[in-house]
Amino acid sequence: MNRQIDSPIVLLGARLLSPYIMLFGWYVIIHGHYSPGGGFQGGALLAASLLLIRVAGGSKLAELQIREFATTPLAVIGVVIYFATGLVAMMMGGHFLDYEALPIPGMEPAWLRYTGILIIEVGIGLAVMAILIMIYDNMVRGEDYA
Amino acid sequence: MIWEVELIIYLFLALSAIVALEVKDMLVAVVMMTIFSFLMALLFVAMGAIDVGFTEAVIGAGVTGILFVVVVFQTSRKSND
Numbered sequence: 001m002n003r004q005i006d007s008p009i010v011l012l013g014a015r016l017l018s019p020y021i022m023l024f025g026w027y028v029i030i031h032g033h034y035s036p037g038g039g040f041q042g043g044a045l046l047a048a049s050l051l052l053i054r055v056a057g058g059s060k061l062a063e064l065q066i067r068e069f070a071t072t073p074l075a076v077i078g079v080v081i082y083f084a085t086g087l088v089a090m091m092m093g094g095h096f097l098d099y100e101a102l103p104i105p106g107m108e109p110a111w112l113r114y115t116g117i118l119i120i121e122v123g124i125g126l127a128v129m130a131i132l133i134m135i136y137d138n139m140v141r142g143e144d145y146a
Numbered sequence: 147m148i149w150e151v152e153l154i155i156y157l158f159l160a161l162s163a164i165v166a167l168e169v170k171d172m173l174v175a176v177v178m179m180t181i182f183s184f185l186m187a188l189l190f191v192a193m194g195a196i197d198v199g200f201t202e203a204v205i206g207a208g209v210t211g212i213l214f215v216v217v218v219f220q221t222s223r224k225s226n227d
Contacts, residue, residue: 036196041204048208055212132209139216 014056021049029125033117039124046125047132054136071134078127085119147192155192159185172218180211 025045032038054062066074086097094101099116100109107115159182166178183206190199 036200038197041197041200044201044204044209048204048212051209051212055215136213136216139213139220 011056014052018049018052021045025049029121032121033114039121040128043125043128046129050133051136066133068137071130074130075127078123081123082120085116152192155185155188172222176211176214176218180207183207
C-alpha cells in the first residue's frame with residue numbers, strides 16, 4: 001500500500017463514532033429476545049466498532065483494545081457459554097437449550113426463559129465479535145495500515 | 147411503504163450495481179457495493195423483514211466493506227518499474 005499521511009480527521013471521526021456503535025451493539029444483544037436483532041447482529045456491531053478503530057488508528061492503537069492473541073480464547077469462551085447452557089439444561093432433565101430446566105433458584109419459568117436467551121445471546125455475540133476481529137487481524141498480518 | 151420512494155430506491159440499487167460492475171477503480175467498486183447493501187437493507191425493511199434488513203445493514207454495509215478495503219489494499223500494488 002502506498003503510504004499516506006496520517007489523517008487526524010479520520011481518526012477523530014472513528015474515535016467519535018466507535019463508542020456509540022459499541023453501545024448500540026450491547027443494546028441489540030440485551031434486547032435481542034423481544035426486538036429485531038440478537039446475538040449475531042449485536043456481535044457484528046461490536047466487531048464493527050472495534051474494526052473502525054483498527055482501520056483508522058493502526059495496530060498500535062488497536063493493541064489497547066483487544067490484542068491479537070486474545071481473539072481466539074474469546075471466541076472459544078463464547079462457544080463454551082452457548083454449549084454449556086444447552087448441556088446444563090440437558091443434564092437437569094430438559095431438552096438441549098430448554099431454558100426452563102436451567103438450575104437458577106428462585107425464578108419463574110418465564111423469567112428463566114428470558115435469562116436463558118440472554119445468556120445464549122451474550123455467548124453468540126462474544127463469539128461473532130472475536131471471530132470477525134480474528135479474520136481482520138489475520139488478513140492484515142505483518143502490514144500496518146493507517 | 148410509498149411506492150414512489152420504493153421505485154427510486156430500486157433505481158438507485160440498479161445504478162449502484164452497474165457502477166460497481168463497470169468501474170475501473172476497485173475502491174469505488176467497494177463503496178458502490180456498500181451503497182448497494184444499504185439500499186438492499188432499506189428495501190428489506192420496507193418489505194417487513196426487519197431482522198434480515200438489520201443483518202444486511204450491519205454485515206453488508208459495515209464489516210464486509212472494511213474487509214473488502216483490506217483486500218483491495220493487499221492485492222493492488224503500484225509497480226515501480
